[in-house]
Every structure is written in C-alpha cells, then in structure tokens.
Amino acid sequence: xxxxxxxxxxxxxxxxxxxxxxxxxxxxxxxxxxxxxxxxxxxxxxxxxxxxxxxxxxxxxxxxxxxxxxxxxxxxxxxxxxxxxxxxxxxxxxxxxxxxxxxxxxxxxxxxxxxxxxxxxxxxxxxxxxxxxxxxxxxxxxxxxxxxxxxxxxxxxxxxxxxxxxxxxxxxxxxxxxxxxxxxxxxxxxxxxxxxxxxxxxxxxxxxxxxxxxxxxxxxxxxxxxxxxxxxxxxxxxxxxxxxxxxxxxxxxxxxxxxxxxxxxxxxxxxxxxxxxxxxxxxxxxxxxxxxxxxxx
Numbered sequence: 650x651x652x653x654x655x656x657x658x659x660x661x662x663x664x665x666x667x668x669x670x671x672x673x674x675x676x677x678x679x680x681x682x683x684x685x686x687x688x689x690x691x692x693x694x695x696x697x698x699x700x701x702x703x704x705x706x707x708x709x710x711x712x713x714x715x716x717x718x719x720x721x722x723x724x725x726x727x728x729x730x731x732x733x734x735x736x737x738x739x740x741x742x743x744x745x746x747x748x749x750x751x752x753x754x755x756x757x758x759x760x761x762x763x764x765x766x767x768x769x770x771x772x773x774x775x776x777x778x779x780x781x782x783x784x785x786x787x788x789x790x791x792x793x794x795x796x797x798x799x800x801x802x803x804x805x806x807x808x809x810x811x812x813x814x815x816x817x818x819x820x821x822x823x824x825x826x827x828x829x830x831x832x833x834x835x836x837x838x839x840x841x842x843x844x845x846x847x848x849x850x851x852x853x854x855x856x857x858x859x860x861x862x863x864x865x866x867x868x869x870x871x872x873x874x875x876x877x878x879x880x881x882x883x884x885x886x887x888x889x890x891x892x893x894x895x896x897x898x899x900x901x902x903x904x905x906x907x908x909x910x911x912x913x914x915x916x917x918x919x920x921x922x923x924x925x926x927x928x929x930x931x932x933x934x935x936x937x938x939x940x941x942x943x944x945x946x
Contacts, residue, residue, distance in 0.1 A: 662939035664725035667693045667832045673936040686711035696727040698793040705800020721806040725935040728812050728835045729849040730787035737778040812837045814938030815894050820921040829895040831856040836872045870910040890914040894934035
C-alpha cells in the first residue's frame with residue numbers, strides 16, 4: 650500500500666485517561682464522530698495501563714466505537730515519565746545528522762537510553778545551528794497503550810503526548826496551557842511551538858474539595874514562577890493568558906484565584922476544530938490535536 654492510500658484512510662484518535670477513554674474519527678484536519686467510555690477504577694496507574702487486554706475490550710464494546718482495521722490510529726500519551734529537551738547541534742546532512750542526534754541524546758539524556766522510546770524533530774535554525782526537539786517516553790507507558798489498541802483489534806500508527814497535542818489544537822506557537830482532569834493536571838509553556846516547560850502533577854484530593862482547586866492554582870503559580878526565574882529575558886510569556894482544556898477544565902475555572910496568584914488571565918480557548926459544544930471541544934482537546942498532527946512528516 651502506497652503512502653497516498655494510507656493518508657486517505659480514516660483517522661482514529663484515542664486518549665486513554667485514568668478513568669475514561671476518549672476517541673474521535675475523521676480525516677486529518679476534520680472530525681466526523683467522537684465518543685467516550687468510562688474505565689474501571691484502577692485500570693491505569695502511573696501512566697501504565699495495567700490490563701491492556703481489558704482496556705481493549707472496553708473500547709471494542711463501547712457504543713459507536715469504530716472497529717475497522719483499515720484506519721490509522723493515533724494515541725495520546727500522558728506526560729508523566731516523559732522527558733522533553735531542545736538541543737542545538739551543528740548543521741549536518743542525512744545520516745550524519747541522525748547519528749549526531751542519537752549520540753547527543755545519549756550524552757545529555759543518558760537515563761533514557763534503555764528505559765524510553767526517543768523521537769526527535771528539527772524545529773529550525775538559530776545562529777547557524779540546528780534546533781532539535783527531543784522527546785522520550787517510558788517504554789512501559791507507550792507499550793501498554795499500544796497493546797490496548799491492538800487488543801481493540803486496531804493497529805497503532807503514531808503517538809503524541811497529550812499536552813503537546815492539546816497545544817497543537819490551540820494553534821498558537823506561544824501559549825500557556827493546562828490540560829486538567831479530575832485526577833491529574835499537565836502544564837505546558839510553549840515557545841515557538843515547542844514546550845519550554847512541561848509538568849505532570851497528580852491531584853491529591855477529590856475535585857469536589859476546595860483543596861483540589863487550591864492545588865491547581867498553586868501548581869500553575871509554581872510553574873510560572875520557575876519559568877520567570879530561569880528565563881528573565883523572556884517577557885513574552887508574562888503577557889500570555891493561561892488556557893484550560895481537558896475533562897475538568899470547566900470545573901477548574903477558578904479565574905480570580907489563578908489571576909491573583911499568577912498575574913495571568915485565564916480562560917477556555919477556541920480550538921482549531923470544534924465539536925458539538927464548547928465544553929465537549931475543550932474536553933477533547935488532546936484528540937483534536939492528534940487529528941491535526943502531520944502524519945506524513
């Protein structure tokens with residue numbers, strides 16, 4: 650099958666969260682259907698799907714879940730136990746450059762060598778040097794999510810981190826984004842389309858408690874303070890609003906507390922693709938970002 654035939658296949662995105670799996674169906678840049686299904690408590694721990702076969706069965710038996718094997722399936726992965734870096738390298742060509750990236754990645758991120766899958770992409774040139782974005786994801790995290798897709802009788806085609814996908818859905822190269830679920834929050838500060846900071850935080854209380862909202866406010870303030878302290882020359886981020894997405898984004902709209910603590914405005918964004926309602930669009934931000942991913946690159 651040639652690449653054009655593959656790119657004409659329907660695109661299914663799947664994001665498996667701690668308590669829920671969400672999916673969209675369509676073509677690149679277009680969504681025609683979407684849905685979600687609840688997961689049993691304890692099925693996901695520390696980003697790893699503990700019973701991939703059971704998770705695949707839940708997907709297969711979910712109402713309206715697409716079941717055709719002739720689809721490209723793209724997976725959204727949690728940010729925990731992942732690492733991102735932006736590195737500068739001399740301008741080389743072809744295989745020489747790929748070998749240089751591999752050596753530098755092993756040197757700067759040695760812990761990744763045996764425990765993670767590593768991917769990289771050139772992001773531009775600055776002062777005559779190539780800018781390379783590197784991401785590493787723990788092997789057991791990616792393996793378990795891919796196994797769940799296979800158990801649903803589908804074939805995984807590509808993967809991305811949820812927070813990076815959600816930022817892509819926002820469509821702004823410079824942004825502050827928080828992907829909020831009841832059990833976790835992922836925070837990203839993006840400059841030029843690349844995450845300068847990416848954090849995963851497990852929530853320590855129920856979303857029904859005031860402590861849950863307080864923790865979100867504290868983690869956002871802590872992240873922004875660290876960024877300002879480490880990049881004092883960057884005044885762009887200080888003017889950006891904080892965009893909230895994810896399944897608990899609306900519940901987390903504690904605007905006055907966040908503004909007072911961080912000095913940033915806060916809101917839920919309009920994304921590059923929309924679903925039936927604004928609430929659903931924000932909830933499926935990571936899936937929407939996967940639908941916008943350049944799979945031909």
